[in-house]
Amino acid sequence: MAAPVRIDSGLLAGAGEVRAxxxxxxxxxxxxxxxxxxxxxxxxxxSGWDGVRQADRFAxxxxxPGRAADSVYAEFxxxxxxxxxxxxxxxxxxxxxxxxxxxxxxxxxxxAFQQGSGANPVFVRGDLPQHGVVLVTINYRxxxxxxxxxxxxxxxxxxxxxxxxxxxxxxxLRWVGRNIAAFGGDPARVTVFGQSAGAHGVIALMASxxxxxxxxxxxxxxxxxSPTDSLASAERKGEAxxxxxxxxxxxxxxxxxxxxxLERYVAQPGRFMPIVDGQFLTKPLxxxxxxxxQQPVPLLTGWNRDEGSTFPPAIGKIFxxxxxxxxxxxxxxxxxxxxxxxxxxxxxxxxxxxxADPASKLGVFHSSEYPYIFGTTRELTRDWGAQDDHxxxxxxxxxxxxxxxxxxxxxxxxxxxxxxxxxxTTMELTPAPALVEVPPHADLGLLPRGTxxxxxxxx
Numbered sequence: 001m002a003a004p005v006r007i008d009s010g011l012l013a014g015a016g017e018v019r020a021x022x023x024x025x026x027x028x029x030x031x032x033x034x035x036x037x038x039x040x041x042x043x044x045x046x047s048g049w050d051g052v053r054q055a056d057r058f059a060x061x062x063x064x065p066g067r068a069a070d071s072v073y074a075e076f077x078x079x080x081x082x083x084x085x086x087x088x089x090x091x092x093x094x095x096x097x098x099x100x101x102x103x104x105x106x107x108x109x110x111x112a113f114q115q116g117s118g119a120n121p122v123f124v125r126g127d128l129p130q131h132g133v134v135l136v137t138i139n140y141r142x143x144x145x146x147x148x149x150x151x152x153x154x155x156x157x158x159x160x161x162x163x164x165x166x167x168x169x170x171x172x173l174r175w176v177g178r179n180i181a182a183f184g185g186d187p188a189r190v191t192v193f194g195q196s197a198g199a200h201g202v203i204a205l206m207a208s209x210x211x212x213x214x215x216x217x218x219x220x221x222x223x224x225x226s227p228t229d230s231l232a233s234a235e236r237k238g239e240a241x242x243x244x245x246x247x248x249x250x251x252x253x254x255x256x257x258x259x260x261x262l263e264r265y266v267a268q269p270g271r272f273m274p275i276v277d278g279q280f281l282t283k284p285l286x287x288x289x290x291x292x293x294q295q296p297v298p299l300l301t302g303w304n305r306d307e308g309s310t311f312p313p314a315i316g317k318i319f320x321x322x323x324x325x326x327x328x329x330x331x332x333x334x335x336x337x338x339x340x341x342x343x344x345x346x347x348x349x350x351x352x353x354x355x356a357d358p359a360s361k362l363g364v365f366h367s368s369e370y371p372y373i374f375g376t377t378r379e380l381t382r383d384w385g386a387q388d389d390h391x392x393x394x395x396x397x398x399x400x401x402x403x404x405x406x407x408x409x410x411x412x413x414x415x416x417x418x419x420x421x422x423x424x425t426t427m428e429l430t431p432a433p434a435l436v437e438v439p440p441h442a443d444l445g446l447l448p449r450g451t452x453x454x455x456x457x458x459x
Contacts, residue, residue: 002023005183007178007182009029009046009048009049011051011053012025012028013052013053013055013056014055014056015056016056020130021094021095022092022093023094023095025055025090025183026055026056026057026058026059027055027059027090028055028090030043030046031045031172031175032044032045034085034141034145040150040153040253041156041157041164042164042167043087058080058088059083059085060080060083060085060086061080061082061086062082062086062140062142062145063259064114064115064143064262065114065266072362077121077122080117080120086139086141087141088138089136089137090118090124090137091134091136091180092124092134093134093185094130094132101181101184101185101186101189102132102185103132103133103185103191103404104133104176104186104187104189105128105133105136105191105399106136106137106172106176106192107138107198108193108194108198108199109123109195110196110197110198110199110223110367113146113272114142114271115142116198117139118139121376123374124374126371126376127375128373128396130375131397132400134184140165140169140172141168143262144261144262145261146164146168147163147165147274147275148234148238149235149272149277150250153250160278161235162272162275163274163275163277163280165201166274169205170205170208170210170214173192174214189216189217189403189404190214190215190217191215191218191219191402192214192219193218193220193221194220195221195222195223196223198221198223199301201274203223203224203225203326206295206330207281207285207288207294207295210279211295212295216406217297217298217299217403218298218300219300220300220326221302221303222307222319222323223323224319224326224327225289225326227284228286230275231276231278234275241264241265244268245260289325289330290329292333297334298402298406299330299334299337301323301327302341303319303323303340303341304319304340304364304365304369305340305342305364306362306363306365307366309365309366311366316366319366323338327419328421331419331420335407337407337408337416337418337419339429340428343388343429343430343431344363345362345364345365345371346382346383348382371392372388372392375392375396387431391429391431394413394431394433397410398429414427416435422437424436424437426438
């Protein structure tokens with residue numbers, strides 16, 4: 001039995017060796033429970049504990065709407081408990097490595113800022129730490145609990161409200177900086193990586209003055225720069241939500257049951273998202289990046305070939321356009337590597353959602369890169385084969401190499417130049433990776449297969 005690990009709030013006993021060569025510590029609090037008087041406040045410090053705290057099981061996911069059972073994403077998420085007390089993270093490290101000073105990869109899950117968990121099976125049952133990194137996955141507040149702005153809340157907090165979920169991300173990164181050395185990680189080599197809403201979070205962290213210095217490298221998968229609502233507009237929406245919930249004050253809103261608030265929120269047409277609150281985000285993301293005001297950290301970013309296949313058609317265009325905008329405006333500031341993921345998951349014909357949404361129509365859908373990065377292909381019911389094993393090896397090599405050095409290139413790997421607008425410097429990730437030129441216009445939509453300009457592969 002491994003000795004307890006000491007962090008700044010007390011001693012932790014982990015879950016032991018959960019897979020060959022991988023130790024885990026699960027359900028570690030990185031902020032106080034955001035309940036009662038702490039609902040809609042910045043994350044508060046954790047209270048310390050006496051004795052040894054058991055860190056051998058996942059905490060509940062944050063309060064969120066349910067997911068359709070026939071969704072392709074249902075298998076990704078599994079079945080998890082739900083609670084407003086959800087600000088916990090999980091750590092996986094190669095064993096033994098107490099003083100190894102390994103690079104750290106902090107994962108921010110997607111889910112449109114409305115759903116998701118750091119404990120989804122597709123993230124946590126793989127072998128990524130076996131490639132010489134410490135992996136951290138986090139929860140952050142979602143929906144009305146994570147992103148509601150309101151004049152009453154702004155009055156409590158020096159004129160800003162909303163963005164509580166983004167503040168949670170920053171709080172988790174501060175926890176990593178203070179504590180990750182106890183698990184064998186190097187606090188000076190932290191890579192923050194995320195997908196979809198998680199990638200939006202990464203871009204926001206790069207732009208935020210409150211997240212300066214919390215990470216050394218950034219990976220943003222399938223999201224980039226997007227329009228950001230103003231505080232005034234978000235406050236009006238928050239007021240309308242409170243009125244619809246029958247709350248006459250912030251105190252009465254805080255006293256309401258979390259599930260009742262969620263039910264009211266789901267019934268309204270709009271959703272709360274990150275905003276320009278004047279503190280965590282001082283300007284729209286596009287303005288920050290255009291002016292070069294973001295953190296000058298190496299960035300690896302990209303999108304999947306058929307992002308829109310699980311969304312309405314207009315939504316699918318947002319992903320590549322935003323990614324390309326981020327790459328184009330960050331490249332003058334720091335090394336930037338752009339990818340286009342183009343490998344199709346091998347669906348089984350008997351899968352329950354095939355009749356409603358055939359695999360042939362999904363293509364390289366939004367989030368389909370997950371199992372290759374985390375090494376969790378066998379957690380999903382697909383007809384996996386040798387090409388998928390090759391893709392896993394390629395993706396894990398690129399992602400972990402970037403986490404170690406800020407550069408995805410390495411011995412035996414395809415040459416991946418830094419992004420240059422209008423040149424064939426985008427890495428198309430397939431079993432036979434090649435460089436392609438992306439059409440340089442804002443409304444990219446889905447990349448037409450015929451527009452790729454290939455160049456010879458080099459090693």
